[in-house]
Amino acid sequence: MANEVAIISTGQTHHDKCLAHLSQYEMVLEAMTSCLNEVNLKLKDIDAVMYTNMELFEGRAFPDWWMADAFGEKTFPSYKIATGGTSGTSGVIGAFMAVASGQFRSVLLVGWEKHSEGHTQTGMSLTEPLWDRQMAAGAVSNFALSISQFMNTRHITERQAALVAVKARRNAANNPYAHLKIPDLTVEKVLASPYLATPVRRLDMCPQSDGACALLIAEKDFALKKCARPAWIRAAATRHNRPYLGDLSDRLSTMRTLEEASRQVYKEVGIREPIKEIDVAEIYEPVSYAELAWYESLGFCGPGESGRLIEDGVTSMTGELPVNPSGGVLSTNPVGASGVIRAAEAALQIHGKGDKRQVQGAKTALVTGYGVYSWSDVMLLSASRADKI
């Protein structure tokens, strides 16, 4: 039987277009120290440190080099995970496995990105050099292509996608750490923003942020000693498939990796009706349309019903299953940190420390990660331990 594991504290920087006052490693240490301070621990009290960052976005080799300086006199077991958008959630899953296996009692995970230092869309286009590179154009246009297929089969409208964009930025206004906070955003304003690549408009797309986020993951005894209300990681699944864009026909409407990872998690914890049994979700939605597609993949609704779900407010803060009270990736996106932020924000909901963005009485939280063109991570956090949720 694996050890029980929980997220016991979180720490993040304020996220912004450019954190000019902090160098990359200072930004990371800011998140790390605030995570440790929350539970009055020092780095030396932790068994291992894990990092998640996509160094090709900043063009810096071994960015963890500097963070390792902070180890001081102690040597640490240390790992780095870099799988695009899933880096952060895969980091959490890696730390979860390391603690569940009994290898470590506690792991500090920190994810970050400083997009202001590089050219992210260009970095993402450094794909297969012989075949794809002259066409590859980063996240915006490859999503736009898939969205054209999704709209064609599911009859989603630009207005429905705009509702997702509005929900995200209004929720972000309740999150002091979020990058894009727009409390007065309206569907009309989203639909008036210019196209980046049809049908994706500027306000449909996530920003590029500077920021870092850290989590402390620990086994049962450690967790119960340090945290009044640990967020127990009850199940975690990750799925990769071949991600070449040309292989992924109808990617958004048949997101196999997300479907299979979520079904494994639901099965492990006995969830039959996710929309009723889950209290809050923090999902990785780089573009408004993706959130609608993921509603289907995650089983929140049937095929073609996601537009109605957002129109009916089911996923709003006052709805049956609030999705992304933090404002999500649409409001804050330091890629290497974004997955860590999803888990941190979900854990905050369980910890009851969500302040203005708290979903009252949240006991069960879903976390997802999305990476490269088609990789998925899914986790379920709960206020209760191994018993029934």
Added chain:
Amino acid sequence: MSESNVPSVIIPMDSVYHSSAGYHFTYFFHKLKEKEIFGTRCPSCKEVFLPPRSFCGSCCVKTQEWIRVGPKGTVRAVSEVFLPILDPSTGMKRKVPHTMVLVQLDGADTLLHHVINDEGKTTQIGSRVEVIFAEKTIGHMKDILGFCLLEETEVSFSKIFLKRESESRESFEINQNVSDFKVLKFSNRVQIPFSYTLGDIGAQFVNYLSKGRLMAFHCQDCNFLNLPPSRFCYSCLSKNQIWKEIQPIGKTIGVARLEKQHRKHLPEDVFGFALVQLKGMTTSFLHHLIDPELKKGDPAQLIFRSQRKGAFLDIQGFRSCSLIR
């Protein structure tokens, strides 16, 4: 990109990488030069791959046949792109707007990511298109310029991957023993201007350098001297630090002298690198070696340039120091 008031340093990346094409790509480009497009077919699931794969991931078997695909095909996804990105192979922004598509070439089961080169016409999912080849082909993906729209409509708008049109197309066995051509190697240039954020503390540090002063951040909690400085003490993560001037003299821990041909990218007065433990420091400092005589164990002095602009290279480097010899 960083704004002008942000203390950051631009570090342009301009590197050339070399990719081996492997047998399948080499043969593909060999045929592409003749304006013919071939995919590979899995003997088990019959999926036709473009790009040509040597291996079917779904069935775990080697592909065994070349299949002629295209030059006509059907648009499966389309977007009008307005956001220009930096093209890593040129360092220049791409031209916008342009129509980007995923095309299923007739006979292929996977999609080709490309552009429509037919100005003024509307492209839709289901539109029939045909490859436009470059007039003079060179055996590179650049030989496909894009697609033009055709008047015809698809006979049956079947769901992708269900139709196995490839069954009736020209095919022949993959024979890797052919010696007609060498396996290709391609050079890929990557040009991206990255920047490095100094942060407030780093900006103060280089400002001191511009005044000819080397300053460390002195931790008031654990007494550790941080050089280069950081907002957080490297030793104890405390923010409680103050500036302390470091004397520009110390002991040489090691030197790396470079032969002339290996230091072309360095300033003329630089002979290599020196690692020096400055007086009062527990860590060492790496900078240029500007004295060919400096040896390990020698006293060394850090020299500032006379012209300084607030950068790490305001320091010229290390030379031997007779004062404390």
